[in-house]
């Protein structure tokens with residue numbers, strides 16, 4: 001009914017050469033109107049606009065002007081907010097501390113970003129040192145650590161697109177994604193991709209646009225998509241399950257990734273490669289595809305050390321070489337779980353954990369790699385020639401026999 005009226009008015013307006021302008025914060029167009037309407041998207045405010053908002057609040061609160069580095073930090077903290085949201089964040093900072101601090105604005109932004117349920121600004125202290133092994137992947141990241149800087153642009157480096165990390169569960173993929181943000185020295189935005197697919201027609205596309213807008217406004221940033229395979233699972237079916245929405249949204253996402261000019265580094269992690277549409281894995285989509293396998297002996301030793309330290313114990317108190325040897329087939333996550341279990345046992349006996357306590361725990365542990373042997377072999381075979389190994393192959397050192 002409304003649609004009919006609208007079409008009539010549109011016709012009349014056309015005849016009189018009068019433009020119709022519709023404003024709104026969400027774009028959900030009925031298919032009947034899609035072809036009739038030109039969509040103009042308003043970007044989120046840039047640095048200059050945010051600066052004007054800041055000056056307005058400073059003036060009305062009769063505070064001294066915010067200048068220099070302080071100004072840069074405050075404006076950086078507000079990027080990704082709308083004008084009204086930025087105004088509120090600045091005003092709140094004034095109310096709380098009689099000044100405008102980047103920390104308060106950043107905190108408010110984290111909450112605002114979280115409100116729509118799609119993105120989350122993740123605070124993390126994970127660095128490459130928190131990861132045991134994965135040397136090839138770490139070197140790859142370190143080589144690109146200045147890739148978003150102005151020197152890289154002057155040099156003529158293309159912007160990095162993103163990284164897809166595939167592999168066995170519990171091997172440190174999410175951990176690496178978190179550390180990536182620290183390597184680049186940028187904020188980490190986590191996307192709950194499953195939530196993009198909302199019930200209403202057209203809503204999913206609008207959600208994706210809103211995610212891209214926020215990420216580009218906050219940029220430079222890292223955009224982390226965890227469990228990528230599960231989020232876009234429907235897209236492979238090309239519409240047989242959801243009227244093609246996932247496939248369409250997924251297509252828009254891919255083309256944004258290819259064409260984006262804002263420094264947003266996408267880091268996606270996934271387990272089940274077979275769930276991913278093949279066009280996603282084509283060369284050139286990502287800067288690189290990495291496969292993370294079960295840790296080798298040297299990696300397990302490094303993981304034991306990290307896990308023990310993380311749990312506030314001294315690694316020197318344990319035989320790391322032996323622990324690495326007896327945990328063949330365990331993932332980093334299982335090693336961590338084993339140590340935590342050993343802590344519980346020792347706590348119950350009012351002592352400190354020892355190698356023996358850990359050995360006891362390991363006796364009862366059935367590693368995932370045993371339960372999922374077939375899937376793991378499948379994944380490894382798939383990765384051969386398609387993805388780069390996150391770990392360098394171990395070259396066995398053979399001692400030369402004397403004749």
Ligand SMILES: Nc1ncnc2c1ncn2[C@@H]1O[C@H](COP(=O)(O)OP(=O)(O)OP(=O)(O)O)[C@@H](O)[C@H]1O
Pocket residue numbers: 130131132133134167168169170171172173174175176269270271303306331332333334336
């Ligand atoms: N290589 C590693 N070095 C240090 N800790 C590790 C490593 N791998 C796993 N861990 C420990 O296991 C936990 C779980 O790892 P993480 O969440 O990164 O696994 P994942 O590969 O993302 O697994 P999933 O595929 O199930 O999401 C980490 O928080 C960390 O404590």
Ligand SMILES: [Mg+2]
Pocket residue numbers: 173174175226227269
């Ligand atoms: Mg994970």
